[in-house]
Amino acid sequence: MSPIVQLKVLLVEDDRELRTTLAQALRVEGHEVHTAASVADARAQLQQSLRDGGTPMDLVLLDLGLPDGDGQELLADCRARRHLPLIVISAGGSEPRKIELLDAGADDYLVKPFGIGELLARMRVAVRHRGQVVNPAVTHWQRDALEVDLSTRRVLKDGTLVHLTPTEFELLARLVRCAGQVVTHRRLLADVWGPEAVEQTQYLRLYMAQLRTKLESSPAEPRYLLTEVGVGYRIVEGLATP
Amino acid sequence: MALQTDRPWAQPLIGLTVWLLGWGGLVALDSEDALANQALVLVATAALATRFLPAWASGITAVLAVAAFNWNFVPPRNSFTVDLRQHAALLLTLLVVIWTIAALMDRQRRLARSAQEQARRESHLRQWADVLQQCQRPEDLAQALARELAGCFRAHDRANTRAFGDHTRMVTGLIKGPASTLADTQAYFSGSCTAEQRAGLLLCQTECRPLGPGTGRYEQQADLFLPLRHGGQAWGATLIKQAATENLDAATLHHLQALCDLTGQALQRRVEQAEAQALRDLAREHLLRNTLLTAVAHDHRTPLATILGAASSLVDQGERLTGAQRSALAQGIMLEAQGLARLTDNTLQLARLDASGLNLNCDWQSAEELVGSVVQQARRRHPQRRIKVYAEPNLPLLWCDATLVSQALDNLLDNALKYSGADTPVEVSARALAARIVLAVSDRGPGVPLAWQDRIFEPYVRVPPTARPAEPLRQGTAGPQPKGAGLGLALCRAVALAHGVTLRQRPREQGGSIFELEWPVREQPEQPT
Numbered sequence: 018m019s020p021i022v023q024l025k026v027l028l029v030e031d032d033r034e035l036r037t038t039l040a041q042a043l044r045v046e047g048h049e050v051h052t053a054a055s056v057a058d059a060r061a062q063l064q065q066s067l068r069d070g071g072t073p074m075d076l077v078l079l080d081l082g083l084p085d086g087d088g089q090e091l092l093a094d095c096r097a098r099r100h101l102p103l104i105v106i107s108a109g110g111s112e113p114r115k116i117e118l119l120d121a122g123a124d125d126y127l128v129k130p131f132g133i134g135e136l137l138a139r140m141r142v143a144v145r146h147r148g149q150v151v152n153p154a155v156t157h158w159q160r161d162a163l164e165v166d167l168s169t170r171r172v173l174k175d176g177t178l179v180h181l182t183p184t185e186f187e188l189l190a191r192l193v194r195c196a197g198q199v200v201t202h203r204r205l206l207a208d209v210w211g212p213e214a215v216e217q218t219q220y221l222r223l224y225m226a227q228l229r230t231k232l233e234s235s236p237a238e239p240r241y242l243l244t245e246v247g248v249g250y251r252i253v254e255g256l257a258t259p
Numbered sequence: 260m261a262l263q264t265d266r267p268w269a270q271p272l273i274g275l276t277v278w279l280l281g282w283g284g285l286v287a288l289d290s291e292d293a294l295a296n297q298a299l300v301l302v303a304t305a306a307l308a309t310r311f312l313p314a315w316a317s318g319i320t321a322v323l324a325v326a327a328f329n330w331n332f333v334p335p336r337n338s339f340t341v342d343l344r345q346h347a348a349l350l351l352t353l354l355v356v357i358w359t360i361a362a363l364m365d366r367q368r369r370l371a372r373s374a375q376e377q378a379r380r381e382s383h384l385r386q387w388a389d390v391l392q393q394c395q396r397p398e399d400l401a402q403a404l405a406r407e408l409a410g411c412f413r414a415h416d417r418a419n420t421r422a423f424g425d426h427t428r429m430v431t432g433l434i435k436g437p438a439s440t441l442a443d444t445q446a447y448f449s450g451s452c453t454a455e456q457r458a459g460l461l462l463c464q465t466e467c468r469p470l471g472p473g474t475g476r477y478e479q480q481a482d483l484f485l486p487l488r489h490g491g492q493a494w495g496a497t498l499i500k501q502a503a504t505e506n507l508d509a510a511t512l513h514h515l516q517a518l519c520d521l522t523g524q525a526l527q528r529r530v531e532q533a534e535a536q537a538l539r540d541l542a543r544e545h546l547l548r549n550t551l552l553t554a555v556a557h558d559h560r561t562p563l564a565t566i567l568g569a570a571s572s573l574v575d576q577g578e579r580l581t582g583a584q585r586s587a588l589a590q591g592i593m594l595e596a597q598g599l600a601r602l603t604d605n606t607l608q609l610a611r612l613d614a615s616g617l618n619l620n621c622d623w624q625s626a627e628e629l630v631g632s633v634v635q636q637a638r639r640r641h642p643q644r645r646i647k648v649y650a651e652p653n654l655p656l657l658w659c660d661a662t663l664v665s666q667a668l669d670n671l672l673d674n675a676l677k678y679s680g681a682d683t684p685v686e687v688s689a690r691a692l693a694a695r696i697v698l699a700v701s702d703r704g705p706g707v708p709l710a711w712q713d714r715i716f717e718p719y720v721r722v723p724p725t726a727r728p729a730e731p732l733r734q735g736t737a738g739p740q741p742k743g744a745g746l747g748l749a750l751c752r753a754v755a756l757a758h759g760v761t762l763r764q765r766p767r768e769q770g771g772s773i774f775e776l777e778w779p780v781r782e783q784p785e786q787p788t
Contacts, residue, residue, distance in 0.1 A: 246628070
């Protein structure tokens, strides 16, 4: 198990009980938790953390049900300074706002009710990938029998080379660069096929099916290439750290 | 508007032919004492000929014929003078008789024509009423009226080569008012017209009076405006451009107005129907809301009671409990909370789906992914159960709302797990059969008794333990009632209905049930080359 990193977390949640419960759970894990009950409060705290010359925030947890606006401006703030990871917490159902924020650059999402274990896992992954889609931290990904090397563009399954078409590899690589995090349909389509293809969900269905057929022992029960229904796709975290 | 015959010259030609034949007859009969006979033949010819000639032609030919008769047959021949006074009387009488016959014939013809016209108009109105029944939206009614009016004019101007029957001349306007039939727009116009004409339509509709030539108001206007009246108000108005050039008579105007009024009546009916439907929808929503609120109050309380019990026990008795007991209580809280979350989701979705005007968020989905993700979630919740998944390779893509279908499959799977023994397998599959894709969940549980097969899809209905067939593999009773409020299947059916697909349940050959969602295969989208 990789060592737990101590993080400075900003939790933006307007429900008092949930805020207290989550903050306590995070503090037990050793994180420094700051809380805000509104977007305005959160933005103010972000500004302040940078101004004091002290340590800046490491991660923002944002609940979507806030009274004073959606998180778009907060997300913009996070992107503007340095790449500050932001995880969206949504109340469930198919919320278009959740997907909008993910498309706009939020790193991951959680649906209430969620377990603390899931929250911690997503937080860890988000920090690991912090702002590194362009120069990815992950160039080599391995899990069980599957191995992906982004620099040599080779994929090995049980030690045997797997032949992937260029598009299939691009798609796989995009998921690997954010291993452990969800990538929305729109971002995948934009990054692999270009911005004019963002509505062509059928491309993803076809190519993901092809990837699963080639890389998974049981395509209907994928162990690595997971589907997040209504949101996008996610490849599980690799076990070997770079 | 009288119908012109195809060959207007046919009738006068026949009339002249009759005259000629008659004249031939007169010549043939010619002898010394035949004047009386000839006079009668002349009258007979004239009577027959007026049938075919217009009144003025009959009058003139009568004069000519009598003059010619005088010249040829009345002594002294070949002169206009008359010998005897009674011959003069004869000639005069002949003329008067022929004129009388012509006049009577003409009147008869006019009466017959107007009766025909009346009958035609009435049948036209009846047909129009039938056409109006067929139209669904107010916009369709407006278009149909414009075309119908154009049809009337076309018949009128058949002799004319100019395209007066062009339906762009007719514009029907429906302007949104207090009693409007229009759904969204402020106004609907079936064709193009100037701003002035629009103002005219609005005025005509608000005042519920016709405007334009022949109506007694705004006579100098070139365009005719007719309101679509019914029940004392106007539901729209029609514009007939350049109507002044038509010189429409009163009867025609009356007929056009009758067409418009029938249309007005149809529009009013639409409003009434829409209002009645809205009331029915509202009543249904209220009923559903009441049902759900009652159910929520009851069915959410039970898991909450368990949670509260376990949590308060941890709080009050925590130090006195063993680690294992505390862990068990905490696990129980987690489980009950998860069940409550599922119940809440189902309740919410059910309410949303039953309300009218739901927009599904559909997209191209992979059946393999849908069944795969549902199975994965279920395995996490029930790690000890055998859950199998099968997806046929290369299935066509499904056009559906992924979240709803996922939730439906999840409910089906949860049901299957609940109602079948812990050691029996449950399978989720996606297959193609003929031109359909079938998503199915099957179990080896006790199955659904025949009497309950339809009822299980109703909200809050669950097969009671006494009605369930005894499981052959177990001894004793069928076991305690599994948890759940009975909403899962109702939601599955609501999802199926919302998508317009079939959800069916049938027993399996060696025991158990299979629930199937059957989708037609849509035309597949283009893939990248």
